[in-house]
Amino acid sequence: MELAQCAYDIHIGAGLLSDAALLRAAIAGPQAMIVSDEQVASRYLGRLQETLATLPGLSYDSVILPVGEQHKTLSGLTPIYDALIASGAGRDVSLLALGGGVVGDMCGLAAATYLRGVDFVQLPTTLLAQVDASVGGKTAVDHPVAKNMIGAFHQPRCVIADVETLSSLPLREYRAGLAEVVKYGALGDREFFAWLERHSAALLRRETALQLEVIRRSCEHKSAIVAADERESGQRALLNFGHSFAHAIEAVEAYRGLRHGEAVAVGMVLAARLSAHCGMLTDADVSRLVALLTALGLPVRVPSELSADDLIAAMQHDKKRRAGQLHLVLLEAIGAARLVEFNDAQALRAVWEDNS
Ligand SMILES: NC(=O)c1ccc[n+]([C@@H]2O[C@H](COP(=O)([O-])OP(=O)(O)OC[C@H]3O[C@@H](n4cnc5c(N)ncnc54)[C@H](O)[C@@H]3O)[C@@H](O)[C@H]2O)c1
Known part of the structure; x- marks a missing residue:
């Protein structure tokens, strides 16, 4: 192919x-x-x-x-x-x-x-x-x-x-890869998200035809977005859905804790909860995201030993900061993401603390 x-x-x-x-x-x-x-x-x-x-x-x-x-x-x-x-x-x-x-x-x-x-x-x-x-x-x-x-x-x-x-890929690594697949559905393709929900059990059985389908559809999503915005001046930033949170977790864990894909799974849940907190996303859509990630065997909560202070401090180094402001990818619905300038420190803290 x-x-x-x-x-x-x-x-x-x-x-x-x-x-x-x-x-x-x-x-x-x-x-x-x-x-x-x-x-x-x-x-x-x-x-x-x-x-x-x-x-x-x-x-x-x-x-x-x-x-x-x-x-x-x-x-x-x-x-x-x-x-x-x-x-x-x-x-x-x-x-x-x-x-x-x-x-x-x-x-x-x-x-x-x-x-x-x-x-x-x-x-x-x-x-x-x-x-x-x-x-x-x-x-x-x-x-x-x-x-x-x-x-x-x-x-x-x-x-x-x-x-x-x-x-030969260990199951944990395979699941970590599925987190990035869910990301494509969550940020821009509601139909693909629903397809993943229907096929979650078969995906975990690692059926070859399904794997090929998932890789093809994911690469189509990514290459279409990258072709339109190679140097991330606009739409490409949406591919970072969940990543501002994930990168903070990985840095605080000194890159020895959650696998990158696992951290992305947790990060997407945090971004979705923050979206709901801001009135952008329904609780039902947050639950759908949590349910799909859970069905795929991915973590959805921040490791309890990590401190919200450390995680928030780590987020200050996020590459999407502009003029001192944090920019986060939030969801308006499953399949619809938006880059938002975010300055509600209290809401950010609440989401980190509620989820650990
Ligand atoms: N450049 C980008 O656009 C982009 C996008 C997403 C992620 N990333 C980066 O990718 C990294 C995560 O990648 P990853 O999850 O592949 O991690 P990884 O490269 O650490 O691989 C995971 C583990 O699987 C082993 N492995 C790899 N292939 C194997 C195989 N076929 N059989 C058995 N074992 C195998 C590796 O040795 C390693 O232990 C992160 O650093 C992340 O930042 C980059």
């Missing part, structure tokens, strides 16, 4: 890591550097290398990063630059991001900055990366006090999502 709504193609299918013709077309120059993490490399690096070995005239190397969001830091990029320099990589090198969103974000930022910008290809292996992180060209690393604070817009040359890799 191929989507071409943005400037590059998104290929979705089974066995694509073994598709030599696809990889040949994706890698423009004579040299490639695979970037992966230890867990993904142990399963899929060999498969990718076998395919690359069949491509005439291509030399390739690999750099393997430690696993986890806590390593998505500026210093965590050093091994990638070291490997590129050691291999003599020039401007015609292509970086291949083989892994989840952490690898994709780090490899993407390394590609954006090495020699002021080289090609990279996204080879996402988590559901979260296949439905969201690999598409759209946002690359970043975290700062200790704020997530994704250091980054660049740098579009991949293409995205190749091999759904076969999802078979």
Whole structure:
């Protein structure tokens, strides 16, 4: 299956890591550097290398990063630059991001900055990366006090999502990916949201046809929004629904607590509750969101050990702040989101405290 709504193609299918013709077309120059993490490399690096070995005239190397969001830091990029320099990589090198969103974000930022910008290809292996992180060209690393604070817009040359890799994904990671899928329905597609409600049990059974459908529909949503607003000057900000809250949770937990998708699930509930608090959203719609996330096995409450003071302080670093004002994505209905300048500190505190 191929989507071409943005400037590059998104290929979705089974066995694509073994598709030599696809990889040949994706890698423009004579040299490639695979970037992966230890867990993904142990399963899929060999498969990718076998395919690359069949491509005439291509030399390739690999750099393997430690696993986890806590390593998505500026210093965590050093091994990638070291490997590129050691291999003599020039401007015609292509970086291949083989892994989840952490690898994709780090490899993407390394590609954006090495020699002021080289090609990279996204080879996402988590559901979260296949439905969201690999598409759209946002690359970043975290700062200790704020997530994704250091980054660049740098579009991949293409995205190749091999759904076969999802078979080894732990259930918790799979569920975390479903949170970003729910996001697309909640912010802009009421019919898709209802479809997810009807198929929640089958989604948890991880039926292949359904997974393909979910990835295709999610990538269509994201690429349509990104194509209209690549650098997030308007509509793209809606994709951050739930994320201002989620990023605060992740930073306060020092990136070692909830998975990103789990934090997004909690964040969407908080944003929905705040929307209801402001009279924008009905309680019935809040309950629908909570029910769907719960049915998918996702958390809907803030971890009780976190303090509202710390979370509110962390929100002050939100990237959507403008002129000192917090901008939040709130809901008017399931399927209708709006970016709102928000300055009701009491309401914000109440939502954090009520939900922990
Ligand atoms: N750039 C963007 O637009 C964007 C969008 C959404 C999220 N993100 C970022 O993505 C990151 C989260 O991504 P994630 O949830 O994929 O996390 P991740 O990359 O940490 O992967 C989750 C875990 O699954 C393992 N794994 C990956 N693929 C596997 C497979 N096929 N089989 C077995 N194990 C596998 C990894 O080793 C890791 O332990 C966050 O840093 C978030 O900020 C970026």
